[in-house]
Amino acid sequence: MGSLRTVLDVRDLRVYYRTLAGIVRAVDEVSFTVGEAEVLGLAGESGCGKSTLGYSLLGLVPPPGRIEGGNVLIDGIDVTKLSEDELRRIRWSKVSMVFQGAMNVLNPVYTVEKQLVEVLTFHKGFSRREAVKSAVEALVQVGLNPELLKRYPHELSGGMKQRVVIAMALLLKPKLVIADEPTTALDVVIQAQIMNLLKKIKTEEKTSMIFITHDLSIIAEISDKVAIMYAGKVVELGSSEEIFNNPKHPYTQGLLRSIPRLGYKGKITWIPGVPPDLRRPPIGCRFNPRCPYVMDICRHKEPPTIEMGGEHRVACWLHTKK
Ligand SMILES: Nc1ncnc2c1ncn2[C@@H]1O[C@H](COP(=O)(O)OP(=O)(O)OP(=O)(O)O)[C@@H](O)[C@H]1O
Ligand code: SF4
Ligand SMILES: [Mg+2]
Structure with a gap:
């Protein structure tokens, strides 16, 4: 240790x-x-x-x-x-944080894709295509179907939302x-x-x-x-x-x-x-x-x-x- x-x-x-x-x-x-x-x-x-x-x-x-x-x-x-x-x-x-009550941290008016892509373009200067590719990988890593990228937070179950939030926290490794x-x-x-x-x-x-x-x-x-x-x-x-x-x-x-x-x-x-x-x-x-x-x-x-x-x-x- x-x-x-x-x-x-x-x-x-x-x-x-x-x-x-x-x-x-x-x-x-x-x-x-x-x-x-x-x-x-x-x-x-x-x-x-x-x-x-x-x-x-x-x-x-x-x-x-x-x-x-x-x-x-x-x-x-x-x-x-x-x-x-x-x-x-x-x-x-x-350093990133999965906030307490994180499921409510997702922006309700944006799709999952938009929320993940924004972090990637801001920090990495990725093109949209590169960012979407990384977002897909991030969802797969947390065991989610990449089709969920097109959904809004209210269209996800509690467990799915929590995985999205974890995916976001891990996005930039x-x-x-x-x-x-x-x-x-x-x-x-x-x-x-x-x-x-x-x-x-x-x-x-x-x-x-x-x-x-x-x-x-x-x-x-x-x-x-x-x-x-x-x-x-x-x-x-x-x-x-x-x-x-x-x-x-x-x-x-x-x-x-x-x-x-x-x-x-x-x-x-x-x-x-x-x-x-x-x-x-x-x-x-x-x-x-x-x-x-x-x-x-x-x-x-x-x-x-x-x-x-x-x-x-x-x-x-x-x-x-x-
Ligand atoms: N914005 C704030 N203004 C004033 N006091 C605050 C504020 N946020 C937290 N506190 C106080 O700071 C202390 C620590 O709060 P904190 O939320 O860090 O505790 P916690 O251990 O995370 O509790 P929980 O297990 O309920 O999440 C508490 O006494 C709380 O009342
Ligand atoms: S009151 Fe505090 S310092 Fe004293 S025995 Fe209990 S835990 Fe230890
Ligand atoms: Mg707390």
Whole structure:
């Protein structure tokens, strides 16, 4: 895992929404890397900052949000330092995103062909004929009949639309694809098909991916490593094996107990309490009001990140050397 060429290097990233009601610290001092052909699963409860983190990697944080600090290096280029023009050039070509609720991202008044061709002519300067040829290949790659090019989004099923959106994200063969809840709105059969498609792309195209979901059981299927996010922070990161077989953070342990797993004999429980308001996160460890192991120090001092060997690290006072 450690020897892969680094495609994405995120360092101390902070992304805040400055609202009238206060500053929402949606991503707060987050660091991680993704290697070539590696899939990072990013999991955590609703509102913990997963999508905001995804947007920031493309320089697309919606106002009133913005990157307040840190660096995002994609193939060595710091995205946080680029102008809007420069960002437009790397979006889709170096890094692309399958947006959450992506099926609604397709423009309803354009055919699939027009939407794919536009991306190709803008970025590659392709002639129409070349662009259509590439669009056909893109649909075939995601298992769709090229005849669908002539259709409008409303003439496609949910699963077809999701494949078109994935085809679009892959169109310019980016180094890194961020897939934000790509299967959430789909029924289980289509969900399985999309997962197989993403796995195929990972192996065949060597694309690096960040796979965002609140559902850890999906993450287990595709990820090489996993980052667990809580209230704007990555509280634990490690290989899939480390996270699923040897979770160290009480929040990760709680999340794992809350998913039904094949062969798991223990009781399925949910973590009591609700995630905090990110305008006023708890002092100390942000998980402290919900943590079954909370200690005095957790209520006033933020836990340091502890290296657990390999890439495994955890931010929790339980693991500091006594
Ligand atoms: N445009 C905005 N203005 C102000 N706050 C925002 C905005 N967008 C998101 N937030 C806040 O930022 C935090 C992170 O939101 P984000 O959408 O990144 O979470 P998420 O983990 O993707 O959640 P979900 O699982 O529901 O998709 C939340 O507290 C949210 O309320
Ligand atoms: S630092 Fe303290 S409150 Fe936070 S997860 Fe660890 S034990 Fe629980
Ligand atoms: Mg989201």
